Amino acid sequence: MNGVIGLDQVAVRAYRGMCLARAFDTKLSSLYKAGKVFGGVFLGRGHEAVAAASAVFLKKGHDVYNPFIREMAGRCVWSEDALLEAARSYFGSVLGCMGGKDGNVHWGRPTQGNPAPVSHLGAMLSVVAGMMLAKRLRGESGDVGVACIGDGTTSVGAAHEACNLIAVEKLPVVVVITNNRYAYSTPNSEEFACADLVDRGRGYGMRTHSCDGTDFLQTLSVMQQAVQAARDGEGPQWMVATTLRMCGHGEHDDSSYIPTELKEAYARKDPLDVARRQLLERGWLGASEADEMDAVAREVVQRAIAQAQREAPPEPRMMDWRATSWDPQKA
Numbered sequence: 001m002n003g004v005i006g007l008d009q010v011a012v013r014a015y016r017g018m019c020l021a022r023a024f025d026t027k028l029s030s031l032y033k034a035g036k037v038f039g040g041v042f043l044g045r046g047h048e049a050v051a052a053a054s055a056v057f058l059k060k061g062h063d064v065y066n067p068f069i070r071e072m073a074g075r076c077v078w079s080e081d082a083l084l085e086a087a088r089s090y091f092g093s094v095l096g097c098m099g100g101k102d103g104n105v106h107w108g109r110p111t112q113g114n115p116a117p118v119s120h121l122g123a124m125l126s127v128v129a130g131m132m133l134a135k136r137l138r139g140e141s142g143d144v145g146v147a148c149i150g151d152g153t154t155s156v157g158a159a160h161e162a163c164n165l166i167a168v169e170k171l172p173v174v175v176v177i178t179n180n181r182y183a184y185s186t187p188n189s190e191e192f193a194c195a196d197l198v199d200r201g202r203g204y205g206m207r208t209h210s211c212d213g214t215d216f217l218q219t220l221s222v223m224q225q226a227v228q229a230a231r232d233g234e235g236p237q238w239m240v241a242t243t244l245r246m247c248g249h250g251e252h253d254d255s256s257y258i259p260t261e262l263k264e265a266y267a268r269k270d271p272l273d274v275a276r277r278q279l280l281e282r283g284w285l286g287a288s289e290a291d292e293m294d295a296v297a298r299e300v301v302q303r304a305i306a307q308a309q310r311e312a313p314p315e316p317r318m319m320d321w322r323a324t325s326w327d328p329q330k331a
């Protein structure tokens with residue numbers, strides 16, 4: 001395939017994003033349990049391979065990346081300041097891109113191709129569709145939009161309408177569905193009646209892809225094909241990656257409804273462990289380099305959180321409370 005980058009070049013970058021995200025999640029979880037975080041904490045444990053893969057083939061400055069709750073690894077791949085921005089959002093720093101008004105995961109920089117997700121499931125798909133349609137109308141081609149959703153989100157009306165629009169308009173959008181087998185506590189068996197979520201993509205008339213989201217190299221390879229196909233003008237792509245959410249829906253949830261055997265099976269194929277093993281086996285990373293990457297990730301996370309905690313909160317009387325617009329200087 002023309003223009004396809006070798007996997008070895010991107011795999012280490014993706015793995016680094018996964019290490020950063022895992023370190024951030026681990027630290028955030030302990031701070032939540034210590035009562036140091038107000039509001040909800042939402043982690044991406046188990047999603048790291050698909051999250052990192054969803055961003056690593058994108059070109060910042062051209063493409064659109066729309067992560068959602070569990071794409072911290074993708075955010076770290078997309079942008080060097082992701083950790084600080086995430087910390088600023090959780091700890092309510094006025095210096096954050098949302099001015100300290102969000103509280104957890106709904107942050108982004110729309111003018112840099114990274115729309116801030118809103119909470120409503122499925123709502124961002126039409127935003128990505130609109131951004132890609134706008135590019136077409138401006139005569140810009142060769143750019144890709146990646147929209148990340150969950151298995152549960154595929155059942156929401158807003159998602160259906162947007163997917164239909166994306167397919168009818170043949171937009172260069174990759175819809176990345178991380179099937180973690182649950183939508184909060186609702187299992188796949190109570191979410192949809194088709195045999196496989198891939199069937200839904202076929203129903204829309206999109207080209208479909210699927211992979212084991214715990215298998216790092218397989219996920220990267222399949223994602224690369226999907227992104228490249230969209231970039232090459234082959235229209236919308238529906239990409240399903242299956243994994244398990246190795247945590248509660250949020251840290252307030254003990255996920256006791258997930259069978260222990262399923263949790264144990266997935267603990268044995270933690271995407272971080274699989275990725276490290278695969279990188280070492282291929283000689284793309286040495287054991288000491290991988291250890292170093294882990295240690296650096298913990299340090300960087302520590303620094304980002306400490307900085308955000310020191311920064312001032314918003315001053316309500318001084319804030320711009322517009323809900324649907326933003327200060328372009330800060331976007």
Ligand SMILES: Cc1ncc(C[n+]2csc(CCOP(=O)(O)OP(=O)(O)O)c2C)c(N)n1
Nearest residue numbers: 119120121149150151152153180182183184
């Ligand atoms: C329209 C709408 N309904 C319900 C919610 C509450 N909610 C937020 S995340 C979530 C579960 C989403 O499940 P899924 O799409 O599978 O993503 P996951 O959390 O498993 O990654 C629910 C029910 C919401 N934000 N928006």
Ligand SMILES: [Mg+2]
Nearest residue numbers: 150151182183
């Ligand atoms: Mg889910």
